[in-house]
Amino acid sequence: MNNTASDVQAMIDFLRTRYRDSIDTHENIFTAVANGQIDVEIGGSREAHTRIAHQSLRETESMLELFETTIVAHLGTAGPMGAIAEHQLRILARPFM
Template sequence: MNDTQSMVDFLRTRYRRDIRTSEDIHKAIAGGRIALDGDPRKQAEFTLQSVHEAQSMLDLFENTIVAHLGTAGPMGAIAEQQLRILARPFL
């Protein structure tokens, strides 16, 4: 497996894990299994927003970076650079 594919696989796994974690937290808050100080509806709204943000990150990654990796020209080069920037904190 090449370096690029390793970074794609790692980030894809990480974004999917972030979605699952956000969903689990949201379900626990919305279902009343976890009670925090404050308005439970606002907490549920906030945690649902976190789910949507995590899903958006995966969509953004797949549609604007992964979809253009390996293509010729500026789009391929930009996608490769963006992938490396996203992976840099974990290297």
């Protein structure tokens, strides 16, 4: 598969948007759980559900940071780092293609 620079940029933009949307969703869930706007009748305390929602938010933020610093930052560079970064980008984008 030959990807052009615009294909690579489209994958970057798509994944950034997905990560940012996921962060927004997790942030909204965390806030709603913490503020009592979401009922937590299904096992566990509000505190436990708040911790889980907070962890999900932090995991998603970490994924975006990992994506930006270890993949996007190395795309287009010569040598193995650039090739690995492009391969990782393709792996992350593959489920959506």
